[in-house]
Amino acid sequence: MKSGEEMEKKIKVAVVGYGNVGRAAVEAIKAASDLELAGVVRSAQKEVPSELVGVPVVQSLTELDSVDVAVLSLPTRMVGEYAVECLKQGINTVDSFDIHGEELLNHRDKLAEAARSSGAVAVISAGWDPGTDSMVRALMELMAPKGLTFTNFGPGMSLGHSVAAKAIPGVRDALSMTIPTGSGVHRRMVYVELAEGAEQDEIAAQIKADPYFSRDETHVYPVGSVEALKDVGHGVIIERKGTSGQAANQLLKWEMRINNPALTAQVMVSAARASVKQQPGAYTLLEIPLLDYFPGHPSELIKRLV
């Protein structure tokens, strides 16, 4: 006999893209009793890995039946167009679009329009920064409206900086570690595999002159193998010293040490659940009540979580 919860209709979630985050999204969906993995969309026909045996693996989302939400674990630059296509088909989307500010707003506007015209919901920038870090910063600011917040990333690998370093001629492979030095200031530790004949000092100078690195203290080290240094651990410390009313020196601090793709994927999957509870439109994580990210009855959740 099935329990009431098991008999409730599960939310069908598809994962689009199968890199580190896509793989972790599949794990997070499988671990959630109220979600069902509708399938995985991969652009290229590849050998199906053992963990996907029995899971529909397709090249286009349209090949899957009755998908409620698509978790788009795609590069930020590809996400907008793909999301609009999903939304037009009435499928909710979740992405981890990771550029802050004006571009994020434009992305939200574009998806909101597509979502509203078909009655679907888009949750955008559902990673950890932007994402849950944004929620922490907002929470701190509502508690102490005047003051300063510092976000200190790392230690952890920065994909953007690693790609920028690797793009420099003479660099075969590169890994850029973000090291927090406090007050939101970061040091860049760049480990490079040099191509034959490449001059170490010249490469270092070029990396330090690159716009990705020029404003930060940057150190460049040649290594035998970049692959041997890879680790998906990351972290952040967010600190605010602010004032509540007239009471100064309110000290607030958030710290986490996490598996980066696993956290990103989990936040996206929690947001996928929240998406089915929203009115048509596009939402950042700050626009969704915290309770909506959870399965179960509101009363039970309030009793347990509040």
Add this chain to the structure above:
Amino acid sequence: MKSGEEMEKKIKVAVVGYGNVGRAAVEAIKAASDLELAGVVRSAQKEVPSELVGVPVVQSLTELDSVDVAVLSLPTRMVGEYAVECLKQGINTVDSFDIHGEELLNHRDKLAEAARSSGAVAVISAGWDPGTDSMVRALMELMAPKGLTFTNFGPGMSLGHSVAAKAIPGVRDALSMTIPTGSGVHRRMVYVELAEGAEQDEIAAQIKADPYFSRDETHVYPVGSVEALKDVGHGVIIERKGTSGQAANQLLKWEMRINNPALTAQVMVSAARASVKQQPGAYTLLEIPLLDYFPGHPSELIKRLV
């Protein structure tokens, strides 16, 4: 010439009750450019303190004109009835009802009914625990759904425990400090002024046998003056070790060191602002999107906070 923001209609907020939290609520309202202090309600006619000169100080909320929201800085046991009266008049309420679980749910149901019948909004349990701590715990759980969260309070004074100790015959005054010893376990350090002829050992035994103290490690110390020990500083450390998908050992931590009444009041005042953006009904902080606690245009907030 006034700026656009200054010309917008301000939200009129009344403060009911003028203890530590009420005083801090007045300060938080005065510090917010989008809020206006409608007045202060005090049950007894007392001398008006200097900071309230020019502010309407009345004995009943009905004496104040066009109040949008009433911040109820009253003891938890008095809040329910008072809130229902406000809501029936169409005035939104914010309280810091501080009993978790079933009682909190009942309080929410009672206020929801009154609120819906008159088109008003109640925000309940808008302090720091329940309140912003609940938001932190929910945030942690959506990031790492499986695992354990520990809430470690203090060091800080516990009002409930202090009152319980003071109620014991032979105790003239008492202050109970909550000391965190990790894993959500707490030590109680109780400082007492003894009445003449009171036996120190007997008083200590009675305090330790009281239901407020009997489950915790409790130490009792006689002091010359309890008043000299009073300090409204408090704090908490909330820790979760959990799993995102299949990635274990996700380490999440929140720590704060704060002025207790000032934080409670600021959270209530931020919730007062959020109340005017909700549909009629009763809400815990987990049921309101984070963005609603802030003044200003959503696009500008998303650009700045996300």
